[in-house]
Amino acid sequence: MIHVYEELAETSRRQILAELLHGPRNVSEIVAATAMKQPNVSSHLARMRGKGILRATKNGREVYYSIANPEVETVIAAALARRIKSTDISFEEAVVLYGNAAVQGDETTCSETLDKLFAANASIVDIYQKLIVPVMRNVGAWYGEQTIDAAQEHMASAITERMMARIVQVFATSKQTDKVAVLGCGPNSWHTIGLRMVSDYLRVRGWKTLFLGANVPQSCFLSQVAQHRPNMVLLSCKAEDGLESGLSLIRSLGETRCKENCFAIGVGGCCAGRHRQEFMAAGADFICTDIVTFAEEIAPVIEKKGKLPR
Numbered sequence: 682m683i684h685v686y687e688e689l690a691e692t693s694r695r696q697i698l699a700e701l702l703h704g705p706r707n708v709s710e711i712v713a714a715t716a717m718k719q720p721n722v723s724s725h726l727a728r729m730r731g732k733g734i735l736r737a738t739k740n741g742r743e744v745y746y747s748i749a750n751p752e753v754e755t756v757i758a759a760a761l762a763r764r765i766k767s768t769d770i771s772f773e774e775a776v777v778l779y780g781n782a783a784v785q786g787d788e789t790t791c792s793e794t795l796d797k798l799f800a801a802n803a804s805i806v807d808i809y810q811k812l813i814v815p816v817m818r819n820v821g822a823w824y825g826e827q828t829i830d831a832a833q834e835h836m837a838s839a840i841t842e843r844m845m846a847r848i849v850q851v852f853a854t855s856k857q858t859d860k861v862a863v864l865g866c867g868p869n870s871w872h873t874i875g876l877r878m879v880s881d882y883l884r885v886r887g888w889k890t891l892f893l894g895a896n897v898p899q900s901c902f903l904s905q906v907a908q909h910r911p912n913m914v915l916l917s918c919k920a921e922d923g924l925e926s927g928l929s930l931i932r933s934l935g936e937t938r939c940k941e942n943c944f945a946i947g948v949g950g951c952c953a954g955r956h957r958q959e960f961m962a963a964g965a966d967f968i969c970t971d972i973v974t975f976a977e978e979i980a981p982v983i984e985k986k987g988k989l990p991r
């Protein structure tokens with residue numbers, strides 16, 4: 682019976698077997714049901730027939746394929762039913778699965794873990810706050826206690842950035858507002874993942890986002906803001922190394938605000954949380970250290986041009 686599990690582990694053959702659980706099918710019917718190319722379907726059918734998992738019966742000029750016998754059929758049906766059930770996953774389990782995979786460079790498991798959360802209808806904010814944030818916190822702790830090395834920390838960050846590109850595509854809508862945000866990390870600030878979450882969230886809400894990335898020289902940052910005339914400028918400041926340059930950037934941004942180019946300035950990241958007063962004194966309109974508060978209390982208010990919680 683081991684052959685059956687091998688076949689079920691492969692996506693295309695699993696799709697064909699799932700279709701054949703409904704009864705005998707010819708090649709054209711399988712092509713239509715699976716949206717696979719005809720030569721691929723034929724080669725998978727030939728392989729599984731060779732292994733005794735399928736049988737072929739001629740009916741006039743058509744060849745119909747079916748599952749070889751009731752015993753094999755029971756195994757396939759049970760395995761597929763288990764698979765559907767296994768889409769249930771808690772965030773706690775996902776953090777463990779994804780985190781261990783990320784530091785081992787196992788992108789497939791990270792991606793499959795996300796698929797389960799998508800299937801469970803998790804929101805983008807929940808995936809970011811309840812999966813990615815604790816995963817990266819664990820990665821930092823593992824690095825601190827030397828369970829992983831710097832290369833693994835960088836690899837996990839790189840994989841997470843790729844997974845976030847996937848996440849935002851899954852939640853992307855055609856919704857578009859006239860709102861624009863410029864987001865970036867000032868000189869000496871390299872932690873972009875939190876700010877990228879905020880950027881993704883705004884995109885899903887229909888904002889046009891200009892994500893400048895890490896370590897942006899102050900003059901270039903200011904020129905992007907002058908060019909795009911955003912409604913909101915967002916910075917992230919996570920490590921103490923970026924404090925002085927972050928404050929300086931906010932002061933300069935404040936000076937460039939005028940009637941024609943009026944935007945809200947927001948700062949996030951834990952360094953901003955620790956130095957809230959200094960950032961507010963420098964000209965920030967709000968400090969926000971988590972994406973849930975941003976999504977629930979800040980973005981809707983800015984969209985309505987209401988008063989921000991200070």
Ligand code: B12
Pocket residue numbers: 809810813814817818820821822825834835838869870871872873874875876878879915916917918919920921922923947948949950951969970971972973975
């Ligand atoms: C990954 C990582 C890196 C990566 C970053 C890759 C990348 N593309 O971002 C790399 C390897 C580049 C890096 C570099 C460094 N890092 Co580092 N890094 C981390 C790590 C492991 C995870 C950070 C992360 O991505 N978290 C996940 C995100 C999603 O969380 P977050 O940023 O907090 O974002 C959330 C909120 O803060 C908020 N948010 C964040 N930004 C914004 C912005 C806005 C506008 C809003 C509304 C909300 C918001 O929303 C997010 C979701 O809720 C942490 C460990 C830890 N415990 O945090 C250390 C950590 C942050 N790093 C640290 C340090 C010291 C450094 C280095 C100086 C190390 C070195 N000696 O070279 C350098 C350079 C840092 C610099 N000058 O900026 C320290 C900071 C300590 C401190 N108090 O200053 C930490 C805490 C590790 C530690 N315990 O020592 N790092």
